[in-house]
Amino acid sequence: MKKYLTILLCFGFIISINAQREIKSEEGFTPQIGVIVSMLNDMKNRVENTVKNLDIESTDFLLDENANSIGTLVLHLAATEKFYQVYTFENREFNKEEQEEWGMRMSMGNEAREMHKGKPISYYLNIYDEVRQKTLEYLKGKDDVWLAQTPEGYRMNNHWSWYHVMEHQSSHLGQILLLKKRIP
Template identity: 60%
Template sequence: MNTLGKLLALFIISITTQAQNIIGPQPGYSPEVGTLVSMLNDLSDRVDYTVKDLDTEQLDFLMDDQANRIGSLIMHLAATEAFYQVYTFEHREFNKAEKKQWEDAMNLGDKARKEYQGHDVSYYLDIFKTVRQKTLDLMKEKDDEWLASIPEGYNMNNYWAWFHVMEHQSSHLGQILLIKKRLPKQ
């Protein structure tokens, strides 16, 4: 690698390890995939930062009988990302076992309100981070051509699918922030 290449590599590493609020290519990924990864990671970092200090009672808080618990919403984010993993990387939907594992979290509602309570924050974040790590590992195997491609029989390209994962996380992060503001004062 020439001197300019070494300097560029150091600059990229510096951006990814020291600077905040930077969206762009990441080491180990093609340029567009790396940019997408930086956006995905920014959102997951925001989710983590928002919930990391909540106790079980706060994670279980229910504003009313139609609302979602923060823990359920974190599981919903993990389930949606797990779905898009199989949808974009394997060109399929959940199999029976995956559907059983993720269905309540995907659908939210009464079942999720009952199932996702009584856990500490590490329970939810460990699952969320495990799903994200799998996404990051799978993204390393793909390139910008894959990102722009529209799989046969699909009505979206892979970039749109992962953009949707990000907008979905952003939307539910707003919901989590609202619930957090409504938590009973301790």
């Protein structure tokens, strides 16, 4: 007999996972988009669960002079997702205003290290939440045909773009976990 675990996600969606951790399509989305949403939400939950109890000092911790803080990394995840919203849903890159708001968050570096400190982890997670809510709104209006499309002039289809967002989050979660282990 298989045992099932039901997890209530912070967005009000429910995902069922059996003991083998099967991915199931989220309700309210087409089948393949529902799978992408399920995986995106799982990855976001992992990031949030890793950082949600950090104090400001831990959120700002820098491993060395070239490292990024956990807060900056969470903003980077939000900025990357924001970029792929524009890229896949509007078939363009950031305009000037969006670049001013999100560009530094995408590239991180010295300026970001200086600008993004002294804020509670909730500040960063709220921005991440706002971006994700917009992603979910956009994805509700799309179907699996859209997911398979490669916009004219682009090098990747929409499915690969959202896979990339997910694997990007996974990669930076590894950095966050490393940083968290090194916090004095």
